[in-house]
Amino acid sequence: MTTSKIKTGTLYRDFSLQRDGVDQEARTVPVAFSSEEPYERYFGTEILDHGPKSVRLDRLASGCCAFLLDHRTSEQIGVIEKAWIDKDRVGRAIVRFSRSARAEEIFQDVVDGIRSCISVGYIVHKMVLEEAEFKKEVYRVTDWEPMEISLVAVPADPTVGVGRSAGAEDVETIIERPEATPPAVEVRSQPTTPTPERVIVMDDNAVAQGRQAEQKRTADLLAIADSYEKFGAREMVADFIRGGKTVEQFKDALMEKISSRHSSAAEAEIGLSAQERKQYSILRAVQAQLSGDWSKAGLERAASEAVAKRAGMTPEGFFVPVDSFTRSFAAGTAAEGGNLIQTSVLGNEFVDVLRNNMVLAAMGVRFLGGLTGNIAIPRKTSGSTVNMPGENGNASSGSVATNQIALNPKRVTGKVPYSKQALLQGSLDVDAMLRDDLTQTIAVKIQDQAINGTATGNEARGLLATAGIGSVIGGTNGAQIDWSHIVGLETACANANAEPDQRSGYIVNTKTRGWLKQKQKAANLPFIWENAAQPLNGYRAAVTNTMSSTGTKGTANGVCSSLAFGSDWSDLVIGLFGGLDIVVDPYTAAGTGEVILTANQYIDVAVRLAASFSAMTDGLTS
Structure with a gap:
């Protein structure tokens, strides 16, 4: 018998709390946190068995398990007083809210109907292949353990009565059993065409590491969504959690949304x-x-x-x-x-x-x-590296680096x-x-x-005080602006792979414009400033005396002009x-x-x- 790798980890499902059972005096709320509703995972359809021997309730039923906000262990807003499995094969619990300021605020949102989504995080210890057809496999989880219950802001699937939150699939490494000691595997319903039996064996260290990594990723995404709620971040975050996207990817998408929003x-x-x-x-x-x-x-x-x-x-x-x-x-x-x-x-x-x-x-x-x-604008500062090492050579090592641009x-x-x-x-x-x-x-x-x-x-x-922009230098005591300087400004951007496009152009002051109207590109050639819609080097040119004409360079005291070229002026943000x-x-x-x-x-x-x-x-x- 062979086994197959199926990666699972800390998984999540969302449910709605029962507002009609809220006891404001005792500060308790009844919640349904699990059921046998089928759920499509990447490896097939998952069903959580709710038989008496399938659910490990010791943690939740202990009376001291924390009730969290958005799966963040640093945000305990109450305690799970008790948990059980009902005859209708639904997992239920009673949660009691703390009297801390944060918990008071969240509890009032629950009472007012603002927050109503409950999410349970659980670990799969064993699952069996129950049904297999062409391109469809159904797994029944026969041994699973709820790890925590959270009040969450964004359900991953708001279109159904029982929603689901994104899971931490693809996190743990599944250990394959050696062929010499095959495990016992229960197959409930054999398909017409026999398929290899499968078993899931969880490595405790991998589970813990995967759970921590996923909780941090989810918490970071939700924290950003809270900070940028007015820009629609909460509506976006569920897809990024469910899709396993990174925090940096979420920031990029959010920045594009903010930019497009404020362009209107x-x-x-x-x-x-x-x-x-x-x-x-x-x-x-x-x-x-x-x-x-x-x-x-x-x-x-x-x-x-x-x-x-x-x-x-x-x-x-x-x-x-x-x-x-x-x-x-x-x-x-x-x-x-x-x-x-x-x-x-x-x-x-x-x-x-x-x-x-x-x-x-x-x-x-x-x-x-x-x-x-x-506002923090995410920015990638370096990309990954590749090489061509030959058949047995090592691939180059390099990672993507990012930082943030602050607007305060x-x-x-x-x-x-x-x-x-x-x-x-x-x-x-x-x-x-x-x-x-x-x-x-x-x-x-x-x-x-x-x-x-x-x-x-x-x-x-401002732009001229920004490190890293291209520079064209006249000389020790400055230099009269000529054709080489104008072309040099364009070239400085192009050499840095910022090739000019339709948003390219120059900004100069009135003195520079007047000078360029009288300055030839070279002997017997036209003046640098042409009489056209794009008068300077084939690009647009704006004129404003905000661009200084009173700078100093060496002995050129108070007479130096500044001029700038942008290959894409939308990269300047106000x-x-x-x-x-x-x-x-x-x-x-x-x-x-x-x-x-x-x-x-x-x-x-x-x-x-x-x-x-x-x-x-x-x-x-x-």
Whole structure:
């Protein structure tokens, strides 16, 4: 008789707790944790036998077994008071919740019907092949041991009455019995065509190691899902647990979801109707803040409260909702917002107002809006290695390395003074002016941080201060920018395998543009800056004086210009935390009849791939 390898480990199944049996005074809840429902495993169909000799209940029925949260041994929220197998061949238990603060919170969720999924982790000690047909094998587990019961957030199969949680299959190494001492194997129903009998023999050390590894993987995945619940992580995590995916794979998928989510402005909106967007007035909110009377600014007050609730933050003054920036401006009239919009922008997102006046969004920089907490962007720093060692040579050894890019909120603030009389009289023109000034005050600084932030003090780390980007150096005392420098910037990215694509382009200042319009590529050749949609080296070129022209290199004091090339500008990420917070100060400039509006926005900047960018910081334009 031969045996076959079947890898099993700590397995999991999910069930629903019985809310109608909750005893709030005793803090106990009856749960069903197992049944004989068939379950498809990778090796075939599994049935847990619930006969009196098949289930080892000593651990659960001891009265001292921990009741856990999400299978984490560090999160004990109660105790399993007793466990038994009913006549209907269903495993049941009574769990009692602790009075700790965490357990109190979870118990209230159970009472309120928020949490209702129970999961049992169990180990298979023996299973027998009960039925075998073509491409279908049914195994009955005749000796199994429940190890723990947990309250879980995400069932793996929400489409059936009794759900199942992902298991730790493919974890243990199965020991094959030697042919000289074959084990006794029970085969309940012989197939028409005989097949080899099989037996599962578990190695205790392998079981423990596999269980610990799987519990850690599952706990890490669930912890990330909890942290990023607002981005739909809980809905995603079950598939990753069930599929045996790694934490890094989950982070990659989650980051893609977050990025795609925040590329859509609708995700950051609070749901103002078209009519409400037209009616919303920053000016009315300012007047209400000045007088303390919000009776005539109910819409503005409700909108601020909605933003605060969504962002989980309390404003110092009042929040301006993203939706309000999508009102129908008359594009041809500057006073009505003509300076705020252009045909290429999305009109329903706060960063779109930023796009109208700045160059980064037009270049494809990625904006993540509506963030509420610290963000970690996963990044692979090195891949696996391969070689060609010959027939008997050893394969090269190398592992994939990863790290994280952090986005932590940093405050950008600006003050804008207004005449109290203009604010109190009010008009559509003043309201449009308020929008323009406040957004520009913040937008200019955000772009400056994204490019020039030094990462010192309270500043973000901007593109030019990011280690690892390509570098083109003019000379000891700088150098006049020429064709070789322009091509060199592109080449620096391409040499690092960051080949330019449709999101490629240069950002320069006005002095550099003027210089390149007069500088020939070489004798008898055209000027470097061409009169075309892609004027610089065949790529797009944006112009902004945020790119410095006052740098110093050697004896070139205060005259050096910076210019940058990006092979993919979406690898520069700007995170926007919370909403635009406006504080009204009627006191500081009261003597001159002015009111000072202070606008606050929390942001951070990160470069996903440094190789996607290159820069020259010592270019001379004269």
